[in-house]
Amino acid sequence: MASVKAKFRPSSIDGKEGSIYYQVIHNRVVRHIRTDYRIFESEWNGKLSMIDIPTMLPAERKHHLRLIVQQVNRDVGRLESVIKELSCKDSCSTDAIISRFREISELQSFYSFMESVIAQLRRLNRERTSETYSAALSSFMRFRRNKDVQLDDMDADLMMEYEAWLKMKSVSLNTISFYMRILRAAYNRAVEKGLTVQKHPFKHVYTGMDKTPKRAIHFKDIKHIKELNLSGKPHWELARDMFLFSFYTRGMSFIDMAYLKKSDLKNGILSYRRHKTGQQLHIKWESCMEAIVAQYAAGCSEDYLLPILKLPSNNLRSQYKSTMFRINKYLKEIARLCGITTPLTMYVSRHSWASIAKSKNIPISVISEGMGHDSEETTRIYLASLDGSVIDKANSIILKDL
Template sequence: MATVKVKLRKSSVEGKAGSIYYQLCHKQSSRQITTRMHVPSQWWDAKKGTFINEADNSGMSARYQRQIEKDLQCIRRILCEWDGAGKDYTLADVIASFHTWNEKGDTILSCLAALTDELKNDGQWGNTRNLQRAMNSFSGFLRGVDIPLNQVDERLIIEYEQWLRSRKVSRNSSSFYMRTLRSAYNKVISTRRLEQTYPFQSVYTGVERTRKRAVHEDIMVRLQKLDLTRSAPLAFSRDLFIFSYCTRGMAFVDIAYLKKENISGGMLSYVRHKTGQRLTVRIEPPIGEIIKHYEPYVRNSPYLFPIITSNDPEEAYRQYQTALGYHNRKLKKLGKLTGENLRLSSYTARHSWATVARNHNVPLSIISAGMGHTSEKTTLIYLESVENSLIDKANEGILKALCCNVSK
């Protein structure tokens, strides 16, 4: 009879999780079945071929252990049936039968949950959150009842879209769920080498343009002059909003993760979380004044602003998410304090810089380069030819009004 053992293949990259696999031996031959389970080597007891009990507090090892037991039960059932019938088989036959069983046994929600664990294990907190949100929505549509993968067809996804519409979910939100689920579904299908039936081909997965609420540069000056000495939280959100505007619409996530090491020679250099593109901004007086104001609050922190305090990546991401929600709530109050009841958000600063730049007759290519719009074909063409000094020159002109209010 063939034997099967559970083993961990360590990653060749230091610090990266290894892969769990099943080693099958039969008639002096050996084959492996690689799984989608990835765990740190310090979680694994190589001698016992199982997890170390105290290694994981997130519950991932327990979920993986249940999957391992499920797989082993399947493999042993195949072996027992074939040995009992006296069948002559090879390990290739066993592996093929195992994959066939998996095709029939896998369910969509369990696969999505496993993929969520993988993303979390890889430190992809944003993607983990997006998939979790989409999975929760889809689970609500299914009323919590898991279904086999082969039942996820075009008809079901169309019904899901109609279900979202009946609950007044916006078209862009519906599209977000569809794109996220489609990407996850395609990955599951590819990993298991199942037949692709394209169940998402008839639902909307585009992005409708929404009205961007940019504000005039006079509003930025009015915000800058607001006396907020009695409300430190409002002052902090105001300063972050102006900082974003002054740094060519820097996204809140990039502001939250800015570190002191990002500053050198009067320049602020950072990598956009969204695109991975490196951008460099000259520190104009309003920018320097805001950074200087918050130095006492981050004296013992590597970060530029008192937003993230944890060294744990997952907890740091949660702190950023919490801060973003709090920041947007404060911006709504600030919008009312301008006297025009403006609906401000963290994105308003970005749209405003682009609009003001256009009003200052800054070429579109320089605006795109300054904002790091690498996803646009036109932007990509111009990025290589635009000098950063031109972008800084444009920014200097845009911030002229604000610079006048910064104390020398």
């Protein structure tokens, strides 16, 4: 019968931490498995082959050692399970035990599992989603100081510590929710695959939607931007025209604008499918849209309607992102010229179209359909930050009747 035991190897340098390793023996064949767990010789009980936590240690060191104890116990338990599994199959050997242990450990590493999900998203050409998963994983890894965590160790306490760390870094509630919801989705995938047991680690952290500052601007601001004289500033003019084109097309998102093909415009109707939801939308072609397209026709590629994706490239996504970055930079300068205090980006045009449509008493159902939202609830989120002056005006009307 095979056996496994945790062992300690002191450092060859005085005063330095030594390392813990696992000794696996089967049929007198001995193999060792290295670990990254480091402790001092005074913290190891050689007779009992276990970590000893001296009472005089600082609380932070005690906490660190308790975490290592949990990890060592988990690893030894996993090795013992592997031994039972292979013994039942009559294929037990020290090399087989170590190979199977490493295979399971790799599968149950949260970082490795997240990386596998991100790789799958990329294979499915879901670049935007893969980028959001990468952003969430990077944030979580910074919190963990790049120290991996097993799926079995993902619990409510860990996620509350992560939330507290994010708040300490002055991360907004919506960004915290963004990271938590992505990590939760990945964790739930692992549960579905049977890699861990559901412990509901996200039940005590924020995963809602906090009310965001108003992103929409007034109709008079849109007119000011349109009438702005930007002659001699072609980069600024392009930024302004892309902003207006988005507004003209019911707040079309920049990624959808980037991928518009000339073939999408037929018989006075612009038809496109939203990248985010896959919903098919149809927009009546207006003269203001035509004016912008005609102005940049010479600078467009053979296929695309707008001058956003111009260079032949295997990575259109990176080209789209760099163009959006430049346009948003110039939009902020345009806002300064117009005296607009709202941080101006391409996304503001979408919020503005929805807000202005509502101010003209267009039903939410119509606004929702026009923007290609999956539900009216999404549209209501856009409209939740109603201009304070409108609310004040409504209040004045009510008070006049008193």
